[in-house]
Amino acid sequence: MDKPGRIVKVDLTQSSIMSLAYSPVWSSAYLAGRGINIRLLLEHTEPDTEPLDPENVLILSCGLLTGTAAPASSRLHLSAASPLTGLLGSSSIGGHFGAHLRRHGIQALMICGKSPRPVVLRIGANGVRLEPAHDLWGRDTVETYRALRSAQGRSDVEVLCIGPAGERAVPMACIMSGPDHAAGRTGLGAVMGSKNLKAVVVDPPPGPPRYSSAAKETAARYVRRIRQSAEYSTFSTHGSVAYVGWCHERRLLATRNFRENSFPAAQAFDPQHLSGLTTRRKTCYRCPVHCKAELRLPGASEPLARPEFETAIALGPKCSLGDPQQVVLLHNLCSRLGLDAISAGTAIAFAMDLFERGILTAQDTDGLDLRWGDPAVMERLIEDMAQARGLGALLGQGVHRAAQSIGRGAERYAPHVHGLEMPAYHPGGSMATALGYLVSTRGADFTSVYATPEYRWSPEEAAREVGTPLAVNPLQPEGKPALVARSMMVSAVMDALGLCKVPALSLAGGFDLKCEAELVRHLTGLALEADDLLDIGKRILDLEQLANVGRGLDPTKDTLPEMVRHRPAPDGMRADLKDILERMRLEFFQFMGWTPQGIPRRMALPEPSPWLSRWTRRQKGWRNS
Numbered sequence: 001m002d003k004p005g006r007i008v009k010v011d012l013t014q015s016s017i018m019s020l021a022y023s024p025v026w027s028s029a030y031l032a033g034r035g036i037n038i039r040l041l042l043e044h045t046e047p048d049t050e051p052l053d054p055e056n057v058l059i060l061s062c063g064l065l066t067g068t069a070a071p072a073s074s075r076l077h078l079s080a081a082s083p084l085t086g087l088l089g090s091s092s093i094g095g096h097f098g099a100h101l102r103r104h105g106i107q108a109l110m111i112c113g114k115s116p117r118p119v120v121l122r123i124g125a126n127g128v129r130l131e132p133a134h135d136l137w138g139r140d141t142v143e144t145y146r147a148l149r150s151a152q153g154r155s156d157v158e159v160l161c162i163g164p165a166g167e168r169a170v171p172m173a174c175i176m177s178g179p180d181h182a183a184g185r186t187g188l189g190a191v192m193g194s195k196n197l198k199a200v201v202v203d204p205p206p207g208p209p210r211y212s213s214a215a216k217e218t219a220a221r222y223v224r225r226i227r228q229s230a231e232y233s234t235f236s237t238h239g240s241v242a243y244v245g246w247c248h249e250r251r252l253l254a255t256r257n258f259r260e261n262s263f264p265a266a267q268a269f270d271p272q273h274l275s276g277l278t279t280r281r282k283t284c285y286r287c288p289v290h291c292k293a294e295l296r297l298p299g300a301s302e303p304l305a306r307p308e309f310e311t312a313i314a315l316g317p318k319c320s321l322g323d324p325q326q327v328v329l330l331h332n333l334c335s336r337l338g339l340d341a342i343s344a345g346t347a348i349a350f351a352m353d354l355f356e357r358g359i360l361t362a363q364d365t366d367g368l369d370l371r372w373g374d375p376a377v378m379e380r381l382i383e384d385m386a387q388a389r390g391l392g393a394l395l396g397q398g399v400h401r402a403a404q405s406i407g408r409g410a411e412r413y414a415p416h417v418h419g420l421e422m423p424a425y426h427p428g429g430s431m432a433t434a435l436g437y438l439v440s441t442r443g444a445d446f447t448s449v450y451a452t453p454e455y456r457w458s459p460e461e462a463a464r465e466v467g468t469p470l471a472v473n474p475l476q477p478e479g480k481p482a483l484v485a486r487s488m489m490v491s492a493v494m495d496a497l498g499l500c501k502v503p504a505l506s507l508a509g510g511f512d513l514k515c516e517a518e519l520v521r522h523l524t525g526l527a528l529e530a531d532d533l534l535d536i537g538k539r540i541l542d543l544e545q546l547a548n549v550g551r552g553l554d555p556t557k558d559t560l561p562e563m564v565r566h567r568p569a570p571d572g573m574r575a576d577l578k579d580i581l582e583r584m585r586l587e588f589f590q591f592m593g594w595t596p597q598g599i600p601r602r603m604a605l606p607e608p609s610p611w612l613s614r615w616t617r618r619q620k621g622w623r624n625s
């Protein structure tokens, strides 16, 4: 049985490292990953902790199943107070780093303080130690990754690192693991940079894990379920970028800063096109999907990573760029510089929109002509965002802060909720997406909501699960609050288990959590059923909502940007979004058992929790039972 590893606490100010035991209560109350992260963050930070202050704590946790025999159990969850939103920062990363960490007996790293000089945190058979990183500071993420691997003389060392954007604490900076994997959202690369932590390196684990035959059989059943999905071959051969055309056909594709919901040039993203350039397929720990790939573009000196659905849309249709090869180049540039490509592409689209409307002029852009779809302009803005210079310095703050600085009505066109840039789906064509953007605990987001049952369930399933067959009609609000509440709880469970959502939810489609509960029982020995997992998902969301409200969020105030709510709707979208959103949000709060103000009412925590009172004392309606 795989028991949780220990927690390693690193104080960079003191250069001290200590280990803490993982309480057995935590596994059944929070699982691990995203669940333990919010638990630890509430205990070890204050509601007024500034994201870039040394007191902020960056927590990196393996899910309860990360690094076990469970298929696609690759995920590591990262949390801290977010420099982009000021609220909860939360992001997940795949690859092999999490599995390596877990196999070294470490469940979570808690990193606080600030090193006086740049350092690397190194984890191996000889323990955990800090090493100087002067020679790495200033290098991009690919250079850093290669330098750290070649210093060890082996290619199976795993690396998490920041690039120039993180070093400059740009609020949309990400953390990369190799060229393919990013903890992109909510600016956690800036937190790492503010601590002078350039990288975390994990040596290969000591030996291959051994599993019981029951565990192997449970895992094999899960793999069969993934492979039987009708979508398996598309994801496996072409990756998620293959769904850009699908998104266009369903009129859900965020185009030209959300002005439109379809992009005629989307056909250029046809799977065959990029697949012809694929030189190698890649995968994460124990994943049968292999959705990652290396591409070789004509004239390029080295292989590049294939973008995913979200990043391709952020740098393509949102900016009206229809050349997929240019999108590949820009995606890889963001990764090298350590910028979240979703936020970066969305910020560029926002700037191009303002430029066309005359809200930004050549005076504001140093003479740069922000034409839609110009890859040279985009390249320049990405570099400027990462280096925090010129207009890029403003855009790198995120569209919310940039709009406030620009004024002149710019806020109307800023696509964000709670300061996080809206991702690829146009919310006007999917009420589950619109509600998810509004109520996600990390700001406008799809991945932590994953409301795919809206188009995956049959009407009969929808009637059975959320009481109305209308829940599968994307333009109808009926059933959406229940559907989004369910999918957010399931999503929180996946992040706490460390399972990738593509195989688990897009392919195996396990929104009932039965297979995942079976994996937990066989691999960890915890006697948890699907309903127990759902309760844990709800607990995680309750705590995350408390953290956000404690940090100053009024959950009833923020809404989708005015340009989405108020303008004449293109085909396939609702025009009356404003009233619908408020109705759905209130109903969602009811489903969650929260007050009409969006505050959790009561919570049964299975341990003494004196730290909770710091977060709840200003909240009406709160009662810890």
Ligand code: SF4
Binding pocket: 072, 074, 094, 095, 282, 283, 284, 285, 287, 288, 289, 290, 291, 292, 500, 501, 502, 503
């Ligand atoms: S589906 Fe893709 S991202 Fe997810 S674990 Fe597999 S290879 Fe990694």
